[in-house]
Amino acid sequence: MSRKGxxxxxxxDIKVVDAxxxxxxxxxxxxxxxxxxxxxxxxNIRCGVDYMEFGYKASKNLFNENEFGKWKFCNEEDLRSIVxxxxxxxxxxxMADVGRCDFKTDFLPKSESVIDLVRVACYIxxxxxALEMIEHFHSLGYETSCNIMAISQASDAQIDSAxxxxxxxxxxxxxxxxxxxxxxxxxAAELAKKYVEFGEKYNKLIGFHAHNNQNLxxxxxxxxxxxxxxxxxxxxxxxxxxxxxxQMELLLGFLRNPKYSLYALFTFIxxxxxxxxxxxxxxxxxxxxxxxGQLNQHPREAIAFTKDxxxxxxxxxxxxxxxx
Amino acid sequence: MSRKGxxxxxxxDIKVVDAxxxxxxxxxxxxxxxxxxxxxxxxNIRCGVDYMEFGYKASKNLFNENEFGKWKFCNEEDLRSIVxxxxxxxxxxxMADVGRCDFKTDFLPKSESVIDLVRVACYIxxxxxALEMIEHFHSLGYETSCNIMAISQASDAQIDSAxxxxxxxxxxxxxxxxxxxxxxxxxAAELAKKYVEFGEKYNKLIGFHAHNNQNLxxxxxxxxxxxxxxxxxxxxxxxxxxxxxxQMELLLGFLRNPKYSLYALFTFIxxxxxxxxxxxxxxxxxxxxxxxGQLNQHPREAIAFTKDxxxxxxxxxxxxxxxx
Numbered sequence: 109m110s111r112k113g114x115x116x117x118x119x120x121d122i123k124v125v126d127a128x129x130x131x132x133x134x135x136x137x138x139x140x141x142x143x144x145x146x147x148x149x150x151x152n153i154r155c156g157v158d159y160m161e162f163g164y165k166a167s168k169n170l171f172n173e174n175e176f177g178k179w180k181f182c183n184e185e186d187l188r189s190i191v192x193x194x195x196x197x198x199x200x201x202x203m204a205d206v207g208r209c210d211f212k213t214d215f216l217p218k219s220e221s222v223i224d225l226v227r228v229a230c231y232i233x234x235x236x237x238a239l240e241m242i243e244h245f246h247s248l249g250y251e252t253s254c255n256i257m258a259i260s261q262a263s264d265a266q267i268d269s270a271x272x273x274x275x276x277x278x279x280x281x282x283x284x285x286x287x288x289x290x291x292x293x294x295x296a297a298e299l300a301k302k303y304v305e306f307g308e309k310y311n312k313l314i315g316f317h318a319h320n321n322q323n324l325x326x327x328x329x330x331x332x333x334x335x336x337x338x339x340x341x342x343x344x345x346x347x348x349x350x351x352x353x354x355q356m357e358l359l360l361g362f363l364r365n366p367k368y369s370l371y372a373l374f375t376f377i378x379x380x381x382x383x384x385x386x387x388x389x390x391x392x393x394x395x396x397x398x399x400x401g402q403l404n405q406h407p408r409e410a411i412a413f414t415k416d417x418x419x420x421x422x423x424x425x426x427x428x429x430x431x432x
Numbered sequence: 433m434s435r436k437g438x439x440x441x442x443x444x445d446i447k448v449v450d451a452x453x454x455x456x457x458x459x460x461x462x463x464x465x466x467x468x469x470x471x472x473x474x475x476n477i478r479c480g481v482d483y484m485e486f487g488y489k490a491s492k493n494l495f496n497e498n499e500f501g502k503w504k505f506c507n508e509e510d511l512r513s514i515v516x517x518x519x520x521x522x523x524x525x526x527m528a529d530v531g532r533c534d535f536k537t538d539f540l541p542k543s544e545s546v547i548d549l550v551r552v553a554c555y556i557x558x559x560x561x562a563l564e565m566i567e568h569f570h571s572l573g574y575e576t577s578c579n580i581m582a583i584s585q586a587s588d589a590q591i592d593s594a595x596x597x598x599x600x601x602x603x604x605x606x607x608x609x610x611x612x613x614x615x616x617x618x619x620a621a622e623l624a625k626k627y628v629e630f631g632e633k634y635n636k637l638i639g640f641h642a643h644n645n646q647n648l649x650x651x652x653x654x655x656x657x658x659x660x661x662x663x664x665x666x667x668x669x670x671x672x673x674x675x676x677x678x679q680m681e682l683l684l685g686f687l688r689n690p691k692y693s694l695y696a697l698f699t700f701i702x703x704x705x706x707x708x709x710x711x712x713x714x715x716x717x718x719x720x721x722x723x724x725g726q727l728n729q730h731p732r733e734a735i736a737f738t739k740d741x742x743x744x745x746x747x748x749x750x751x752x753x754x755x756x
């Protein structure tokens with residue numbers, strides 16, 4: 109499979125998805141001010157971003173609303189307090205986790221909601237549950253994606269089977285999610301080619317969601333894009349769980365479509381992201397995340413190490429590489 | 433041209449070059465303590481690093497020795513105070529800048545020096561001057577490299593001509609240097625293929641030196657490597673001018689040759705790099721460096737912006753993109 113387009117051309121299928129509130133919310137318990145979210149919404153529109161993900165639609169039976177910021181739940185009235193009727197070209201997305209979402213009761217019909225896209229996140233063994241949710245959301249009138257997480261731990265046979273099932277569903281977009289920041293551009297591209305071939309066969313679009321454990325989130329995003337991935341996730345300043353995500357500022361600076369522009373983002377970073385960092389909200393590349401990425405492991409122990417303010421990287425490595 | 437080897441195999445031609453003192457010295461005026469340099473030397477040996485670059489051989493007529501740390505000059509006795517006779521498998525490198533080095537007087541014959549490799553740094557219009565230096569160092573018995581800087585601003589015709597001249601010289605290694613951090617993996621790979629084809633024709637090895645303006649230093653290093661680049665520059669924690677370089681910890685974690693190991697480096701980072709950062713020595717990815725990288729410009733204005741503690745990225749962008 110050859111690359112689609114080149115470094116000088118515009119790919120009209122590209123959609124940039126801002127996941128700052130959703131993935132970044134994992135760093136600050138979703139406690140963004142309304143001003144932050146409203147300014148990010150306005151900035152994204154000015155920058156030409158195609159989708160903005162506002163957070164999760166998490167189950168209120170499983171999670172206590174008093175213990176999280178509101179973007180873990182994305183109530184319709186909270187969304188509307190920011191976007192009104194969203195009279196803009198940018199679409200609104202939320203994420204629904206398999207097994208952590210009351211999907212049958214918590215979603216309005218699309219005609220009554222400002223949400224455009226519901227992104228269903230699952231592990232590969234949860235595809236049947238994801239499909240049930242996808243068909244439900246599709247019947248309500250939403251665009252849907254299936255974001256298969258931790259794909260670096262799935263076997264080729266599992267992936268083939270999952271794609272086959274998704275091919276026969278009403279899902280619109282299938283995401284390759286490098287949850288552990290394990291892939292190199294070369295290996296991410298190999299997997300992307302498989303997804304894109306599947307997408308061409310079943311008329312599905314493909315997305316990529318990166319983590320920056322090995323400082324490769326942006327590199328992997330543009331490498332998979334070059335082989336036909338269309339939906340590109342990014343977050344402002346790379347804000348996201350652990351080592352964070354592909355930085356929006358790098359991605360928008362790379363894309364050649366003149367609909368995308370950067371300078372509104374510079375002002376947002378100065379006014380809103382630097383204060384977050386100064387307040388002690390932590391994310392981004394660090395040695396402990398590199399280690400879990402290189403070992404293809406979940407970053408939860410690296411997140412705990414970071415939270416404890418530890419820097420004894422060598423001990424961390426010893427413990428985490430001990431498989432006894 | 434196809435890739436050499438794959439993500440599972442060992443490439444015996446690979447040489448890892450630690451440039452921390454030399455490129456990192458640009459961040460702290462070369463004022464490293466002897467303890468820092470000695471521990472880095474020991475760490476590099478434990479990690480399997482192939483070459484350690486100690487600094488510049490700068491002209492003492494052009495630069496005042498009292499105004500810089502000693503690694504700007506790399507006197508033989510200063511090198512020997514760290515490495516003795518360098519009874520180790522690791523080789524010692526220094527850099528000599530065209531037009532900023534008294535090369536005829538400041539180098540001993542190789543038989544009297546612990547230096548193994550002299551890296552001649554030049555811009556593409558300085559190739560004739562570089563060749564004069566290379567032949568001199570070669571006649572003294574040193575290995576030599578030619579590090580052609582700012583290659584993203586050179587034309588294809590200039591590069592072809594430079595490579596032809598170098599092909600007919602006694603130089604051992606020719607470096608592709610992305611001084612401005614401008615390249616994407618796809619474009620770096622295209623240029624690397626040209627260099628590797630040249631190297632195969634003239635029996636020269638090829639090197640790559642990255643800058644991290646777009647968070648692509650590591651990605652570009654492994655991408656160019658996959659097409660046959662052998663000499664890979666990296667620095668601990670990416671310490672280097674402006675946005676810094678390819679991180680040694682990422683590179684050693686990537687290479688599959690069991691001669692390379694990481695854990696001594698983890699301890700060095702904790703004990704020596706974190707204190708440097710805490711003392712206020714600055715390097716690494718930031719928006720101002722991303723902007724100069726995207727615009728293919730020298731980072732000097734971004735370095736001044738950083739030094740002044742500024743964060744008004746939007747003004748910086750306005751000024752630097754103003755070509756009137």
